[in-house]
Amino acid sequence: MKSKKFYIKTFGCQMNEYDSNKISDLLKSISFEKIDKMDEADCFVFNTCHIREKATQKVYSDIGKIKKIYRNKPKPIFVLAGCVAQAESSIVFEKSDYVDIVVGPQAYHKLPELIEQFIAKKKKQVDTNLSVDDKFDTLQHLNSKGSKVSSFVTIQEGCDKFCKFCVVPYTRGPEYSRDSRNIIDEIKALADNGTKEIVLLGQNVSSYNDSNISLAKLIKKIANLKEIKRIRFTTSHPNDFDDELISLYSEEPKLMPQLHLPVQSGSDKILKLMNRNHTRVDYLNLINKFRFHRPDIQFSSDFIVGYPGEKDSDHQDTINLIKEVGFSLSYSFIYSQRPGTPASNYDEIPRKTTMKRLEELQSILLKQQLEFNHYMINKENNVLFENKTQDEEQFFGRNQYMVPVFVKNNLIKAGEIKKIFIQNASRNNLFGKLA
Numbered sequence: 001m002k003s004k005k006f007y008i009k010t011f012g013c014q015m016n017e018y019d020s021n022k023i024s025d026l027l028k029s030i031s032f033e034k035i036d037k038m039d040e041a042d043c044f045v046f047n048t049c050h051i052r053e054k055a056t057q058k059v060y061s062d063i064g065k066i067k068k069i070y071r072n073k074p075k076p077i078f079v080l081a082g083c084v085a086q087a088e089s090s091i092v093f094e095k096s097d098y099v100d101i102v103v104g105p106q107a108y109h110k111l112p113e114l115i116e117q118f119i120a121k122k123k124k125q126v127d128t129n130l131s132v133d134d135k136f137d138t139l140q141h142l143n144s145k146g147s148k149v150s151s152f153v154t155i156q157e158g159c160d161k162f163c164k165f166c167v168v169p170y171t172r173g174p175e176y177s178r179d180s181r182n183i184i185d186e187i188k189a190l191a192d193n194g195t196k197e198i199v200l201l202g203q204n205v206s207s208y209n210d211s212n213i214s215l216a217k218l219i220k221k222i223a224n225l226k227e228i229k230r231i232r233f234t235t236s237h238p239n240d241f242d243d244e245l246i247s248l249y250s251e252e253p254k255l256m257p258q259l260h261l262p263v264q265s266g267s268d269k270i271l272k273l274m275n276r277n278h279t280r281v282d283y284l285n286l287i288n289k290f291r292f293h294r295p296d297i298q299f300s301s302d303f304i305v306g307y308p309g310e311k312d313s314d315h316q317d318t319i320n321l322i323k324e325v326g327f328s329l330s331y332s333f334i335y336s337q338r339p340g341t342p343a344s345n346y347d348e349i350p351r352k353t354t355m356k357r358l359e360e361l362q363s364i365l366l367k368q369q370l371e372f373n374h375y376m377i378n379k380e381n382n383v384l385f386e387n388k389t390q391d392e393e394q395f396f397g398r399n400q401y402m403v404p405v406f407v408k409n410n411l412i413k414a415g416e417i418k419k420i421f422i423q424n425a426s427r428n429n430l431f432g433k434l435a
Contacts, residue, residue, distance in 0.1 A: 004042035006032045011059060012049020014234065015201045016082060016105075018152040020047045022139055023081065023108055030112045039069055043077040043115070047108075048084035050167050052336040056084050060096060067098050077101070077118060081108050083171040087340070089128050104128035105172055106157070109138035130173035140182045149386040149415050150230075150398070151195040155183050155218065156202030161237055163264075164275045164342040165304060165335065168203050175204060180213040184221055191227035196415050197384055198222060199232045206236035206245065216245040223254045229417060230384060232402070234260045238278050238286055249294035257294050258328070258401045261286075262302035266321030267314035270307050274343075280321060287325055298328040298372065298401050305361055306335045306354030308346030315357045322364055328372040328401060330365045334358055366427060373403060373425035380435045381405060383420045385412050405430045 006027050010020040023045055024034050035041060044066060049055045063078070070076060079101040080092055086104035093099060101114050107127040114125040158173040159166070187198055200218075202208060208215040215233065222231055231254050238261060248255055261283075265271055268279050290297050303318065322330075334354045337344045376399070383405045385397035395412040397405050397420075405420055406429060412418060419435035 003031045003033055005035045005040055006043040006045060007035055007038045007041035008045040008047065009062070010047045011055055011082070012051060014152055014199065015154055015157075015203070016047050016049060018154045018201055019082070019105060019108060020045075021152075023047065023111060026109065026111050027115075030115070038066065041076050043079065045079040045081055045111075048080060048082035050083035050087045050171055050338070052333060053338070054336070059084050063096050063098055077115060079103065079111065079115070081105070081111070083167065086128050086130075086171040087167060090126050093124055099124075101125045102128070104130070106130045106135055109135045136178055136182065140185070148190075148195060149384065150197040150199060151190045152199050152201050153183060153186055153190070154178070154201045155215075156205050156208045159204045159237075160207075161204065161239075161277070162275060164273070165264075165307065165338065167338045167341055170340055172203055175207055177208045177210045180210045180218055180221065183218065184225075187222055187225065187228065191225055194415055196228065196417070197230035197232070198228055199234065201234065203235065204237050204240065205233050206240035214242070214244065216242070216248050219248060219252065219255060223252050228254065230254055230256055230400075232256050232258070236261055238263065238276075238283050241286060241289075246289050247293050249290060249297060256400050256402070257297040258300070259290065259297060260300045260302075263321065264302060264304045265307065265310075265314065266318035267310070268317075270310055270314050270317075273309050274304075274307060280317065284321070284324065299325060300329040300331075301325075301327055303330060303332040303361060303365075304335050305332060305358045306349045308335065308343060308348060310349060310357075315361075319361060319364060322361070322368070326372075327365060327368055328403075329369055332358060332361055332365060370425075370427045372401075373427065373430060376403070376422045376430055377425055378422065380419050380421055381430065381432070382417055383407070383432075384417050385414055387414055399430065403430055404428065405432060407432055407434065409434055 008020050008024060010016050046059060048059045078099050080099045081103045082105050085092060085102045089102060092102045100118055103111055103114060107129045110127050114127060118125050156177050158175045159168045160175045162169050206215055219231055222228055263283050264274060266280055271279060381399035383397040383399050385395050387396055389396055394406045394408050399405050407420055420432040421435040422430050422432040424431040
């Protein structure tokens, strides 16, 4: 097959970003060249997210835009990958005849074969198999030549929690933990290419367990790699933390003091309706355990506003929890029905009510975020620098709490950790100079 050009667009979460990098490596293995200009591609790959209705709508809207760009050009091969592909399977072809190949998140390792079959037979291809073993067996033999200071590594996929609002168990399948030896090999290869920080990914990463190698034990193994300076992990369920993992925050300096810990609601009634299997007090006790072992730890979270059955009193419980914890960063959304989930059968709350609640909740969360960033002013932060900004005037990095930091200095190099004196702050960023 002669060299062809492909363009890939990623929707949604960090795990999709990781998958997109692997998809790129797979396509390069069959002589496809990755490009950044969408009007010159022979093949398009949309790696999609199905977590909210708007995300799915955007996918089909963007397909329409590509169709217009190529109206007077040869039609490119169009691949729809990821969670929308898994959830809708061959229905995708009914919604958009522009799509040629549909491949789920656990079957994308077969893309080279699917593309070659499509080229040979000119027949639409579908693979939404949920066999994770096959995927990771294939991917472990791929040699990624990317060099990022901070790199994602998927260690776990799927979820067994079955929260009633969530599509993950249906689009990613049951929980599966990768072989720890393969993970370490992948991280060593990344370290050889310049990676200094590893972000371990999973839909339910804190449930990781491979032949009695828990997440805590895996982190210890990674910390033994001298080239790796920082370790993070996301996303976790509050029910999956044991004492070994919690106490690791006081024992392992490479484990960064920032944790994304979704709670979704502060109301016990709503948590029960969601099938979260923890209470408000359980969550607060967990927060306190972490703070006992690492007093400077900061938390981010996810909140669903207007879940079916939510009353004003339930919303106020969430507001009170937010005020009690104090989050450095959070994500909040109005509840969105996902077909196939139990909650999709419930009556929705009027939009006017949910919008009002969302505005109130977000105003408090954004205030907390700004206050935390302002708290950093006149303090020294350890910043891992990643690259220069587009204008070449500033260097960009992240502090120990994952907050972006910008510094005007030409002596800084990517991959260096420097002490930075913070001079100013906005809601999203910090600005400083070498200490």
